[in-house]
Amino acid sequence: MAKTKEIINKKAKYEYSFLQEFEVGVMLVGTEVKSLRAGNGNLKDAYCHFKDGELWIKSMYIGEYSHGNVNNHETRRDRKLLLKKPEMKKLDRGVKEKGFTIVPYKIYFSERGFVKILIALAQGKKTYDKRSSIKDKDLKRDADRAMRLK
Numbered sequence: 001m002a003k004t005k006e007i008i009n010k011k012a013k014y015e016y017s018f019l020q021e022f023e024v025g026v027m028l029v030g031t032e033v034k035s036l037r038a039g040n041g042n043l044k045d046a047y048c049h050f051k052d053g054e055l056w057i058k059s060m061y062i063g064e065y066s067h068g069n070v071n072n073h074e075t076r077r078d079r080k081l082l083l084k085k086p087e088m089k090k091l092d093r094g095v096k097e098k099g100f101t102i103v104p105y106k107i108y109f110s111e112r113g114f115v116k117i118l119i120a121l122a123q124g125k126k127t128y129d130k131r132s133s134i135k136d137k138d139l140k141r142d143a144d145r146a147m148r149l150k
Helices: 010-015 030-037 085-097 127-149
Strands: 016-026 047-051 054-058 079-082 101-109 115-124
Touching (some): 010 016, 010 115, 010 127, 016 101, 030 101
Antiparallel strands (some): 016 115
16 A cells, blocks of 8 residues: 655644644545545645534645546535544633634544544744744754754
């Protein structure tokens, strides 16, 4: 089985500070899974919200499957996330009481071949936090560059 690339929302780490991460399943149709295996997905505009006591992901882009037919999937439909009740309550409490948000960070395939999404209970960063993130990234890049030159 070919190793598939994971899809990461790099901007999420810059915009938010992650407090707690959860690995969740997602309900997909067949052509969506095949398209994700080909690497046709994007979490850039995606976000999670509660509807009728269930967690949904909105605006997650999964490109149409190239070998699909007329029954191909919609690219930006709402998809239900699958997680345990205690985790769901913890996320719901964080969103309602503390004003946190739920950010999808990474899509990948588990060892058993299931599509998993890594979501995080996150808090938005202030401008000065973003500046320190940029500074840390620059320092790490310079250190890596110096190590390569030795």
